[in-house]
Amino acid sequence: MADYDYDLFVIGAGSGGVRAARLAAMSGAKVAVAEEHRVGGTCVIRGCVPKKFMVYASEFAHHFETAKGFGWTVGEPTFDWPVFLAEKDKEIARLSGVYVRNLQNAGAELIHGKAKMTDPHTVEVEGKGSVTAGKILIATGGQPWAPKDLPGGEHAISSNEAFQLPELPRRIVIAGGGYIAVEFAGIFNGLGVETTLVHRGPNVLRGFDDDVRAHLTEEMEQRGIKVLLGAQHGSIEKTAEGLVSHCIDGHDLVSDVVLFALGREPYTEGLGLEACGVALTETGAVKVDAFSRTNVEHIWAVGDVTDRINLTPVAIREGQAFAETEFYGRPTSFDHEMVASAVFSQPPIGSVGLSEADARHKLGKVDIYLSRFRPMKYAFTGGHERALIKLVVDAASERIVGCHVVGPDGPEIIQMAAIAIKMGVTKPQWDSTCAVHPTLAEELVTMREKYVPPGLGQAA
Ligand code: FAD
16 A cells, blocks of 8 residues: 555544544544644534524523413523633634644644645645645535525625624514524514514525424514515615615515525635546535545545535434444445434424324325414513424334424423334334323323325324
8 A cells, every 4th residue: 555644634523523533533544634724613612503593592581481381580581692602712712722622632633724636645734734644534514595696695604604694783673484493583582582484485494394393483573584485585685774684575674684594605715626637416515425435536525515404413424334344344324214303493303203294295195183372481581472282103013113203391391202213213112111200201102193295184
């Protein structure tokens, strides 16, 4: 084998890259990782982690209201955005430091700068020169997508900037209907910002179960978020009153901040993929096989840049599977079936498996179990909040193929449900599990009556 500077060169120190680099280095391989920004990647610096802190911060408004129902006297709560930002940034810096130390302790070398491949064994890092590597792993993640030619589009920010706003706006317009859009809508609304969500589709969270989507929209509106569906930006105008979002359907919305959360795209710019002949998919993602191999020998890719399931734990498991295969002699491919996910909207969602519509399409006859109820926590508040729990069952095999929870602790509940569902649990086995009382989750194992969706009749 030819002599290279490194056995493995990883481009990108995010969720997938760090896991692969650490494991490979721990096998005794000589590993380098290039990072152009901060170690930790999207998840730690401008994604899951700061987002969850913002969700926590914003939920207090609701807790204060709930507390009143239980007899608490809560004065006029105030929120200090700069204090929160400083605390958040301190914790993010600490976590990024942990990632750096973990890489170093494993023996991987960290190189700061933007990396570019110049041939299938050579990587050039801006300002640091070129090195060679036996294997290259692309783990460069994704970036926010925004329309390039929208008049006034330059006035909008992306999720990246939403984490660092110099001050909390009085009014915000959020464009998008994906999980990032609904999460930010809940965050800003909770922090007292007048929040409007503009989405061009018929409902938010495309790909999720339709009952979940409808339920979340209703609940968001109950909490004061203005949701405009079937609407989309035509232009943004900067005026003395603020930013005016001129929507194609005729709405003109004035706000202090316009946040575009319109989706993300694989981050492949300036990577030198063409020079190496690395093939892309139709969506511009790096094309890989089940073992994360690209079409070019010695080059692999994991995480969001491959646009399979764009979640942190998936990037980590893909990075791990790559390292197991290539550096431990254990061929491993990550199974992308039945990956559970959470949406930290308010109320939050936990979901695993198929939506009802996808199950009907794929399996034909399915049985649905659905319950809508007021969570106990809100019994004294006089509010209209409802939780939703839904099971989708393959009628032929009785296997549970989908589980969806909207309500307090939905994301925590779904992690456990996902284990049983991934193992192929049937509805009778599921029901044989005794309930934990009084909890929201007990409803999951006590639904006995099949639900007939309106319009489907008994034949469904
Ligand atoms: P990343 O973590 O994006 O890491 C890629 C790294 O590569 C970056 O640090 C980047 O700077 C670096 N890089 C790129 N190009 C180069 C180059 N040429 N040279 C050197 N360095 C380079 N997922 C969840 O599971 N749960 C959540 O709750 C969640 N919330 C999210 C909220 C938001 C607002 C966003 C944006 C994302 C969220 N995600 C969440 C998704 C999650 O962050 C990603 O799926 C995950 O970070 C992907 O990991 P990755 O390793 O593929 O890429």
